[in-house]
Amino acid sequence: MPNPPAAVISHLTIRLATPADAVAIAALSRAQIEHGLPWTWREPRVRAAIADPDTNVIVVGRPGAVTAFGLMYYADDDAHLLLFAVHRSQQRRGIGSALLQWLEDAARAAGASRIRVEARLDNEAARSFYNEHGYHEGEIVGRMYSGTLDGVRLEKWLREPG
Numbered sequence: 759m760p761n762p763p764a765a766v767i768s769h770l771t772i773r774l775a776t777p778a779d780a781v782a783i784a785a786l787s788r789a790q791i792e793h794g795l796p797w798t799w800r801e802p803r804v805r806a807a808i809a810d811p812d813t814n815v816i817v818v819g820r821p822g823a824v825t826a827f828g829l830m831y832y833a834d835d836d837a838h839l840l841l842f843a844v845h846r847s848q849q850r851r852g853i854g855s856a857l858l859q860w861l862e863d864a865a866r867a868a869g870a871s872r873i874r875v876e877a878r879l880d881n882e883a884a885r886s887f888y889n890e891h892g893y894h895e896g897e898i899v900g901r902m903y904s905g906t907l908d909g910v911r912l913e914k915w916l917r918e919p920g
């Protein structure tokens with residue numbers, strides 16, 4: 759998997775996360791993604807993902823002041839977007855789109871065929887965001903999250919299967 763350098767997209771700097779970002783990423787995950795659910799992405803798990811060569815973790819913002827991040831795991835031909843969030847105060851400014859573009863470029867460069875992602879069924883913002891970026895909704899899974907909240911699987915093919 760490639761390990762591209764920090765990229766500047768217009769005024770926005772996207773960089774690879776370092777261990778110093780783990781606390782902020784875990785906090786953002788708690789507030790924006792895992793709210794109302796058990797907190798599974800705590801600092802040690804995030805730190806392990808940052809160190810994992812099969813995972814790309816990217817951020818916007820200085821260490822300790824991360825305003826957006828994405829965490830993508832690679833397995834076989836697939837890339838799996840496990841965590842993705844933009845701080846509430848920074849949404850609808852194109853930051854999520856820029857991060858997603860970065861991750862898609864990295865997945866293509868790594869030879870991935872497909873990107874998979876899940877969202878809560880009631881998360882209209884995320885579903886609209888991913889649909890806008892060419893992700894197709896597939897299976898709806900009852901009680902996907904902690905055995906309580908329903909979810910939907912989405913995917914985007916980067917190249918023809920096989």
Ligand SMILES: CC(C)(COP(=O)(O)OP(=O)(O)OC[C@H]1O[C@@H](n2cnc3c(N)ncnc32)[C@H](O)[C@@H]1OP(=O)(O)O)[C@@H](O)C(=O)NCCC(=O)NCCS
Pocket residue numbers: 790791840841842843844845848849850851852853854855856876877878881882883884886887888890
């Ligand atoms: C989903 C999320 C990452 C989008 O980030 P963002 O930086 O606001 O997205 P962008 O500004 O790049 O939006 C691109 C397009 O996506 C769609 N979109 C984004 N947020 C939307 C919302 N709240 N409602 C409807 N459509 C939305 C729009 O088409 C938007 O284009 P527009 O602003 O020109 O209308 C952000 O809302 C978020 O962090 N949500 C909480 C965490 C989460 O749900 N993560 C994903 C599941 S793990």
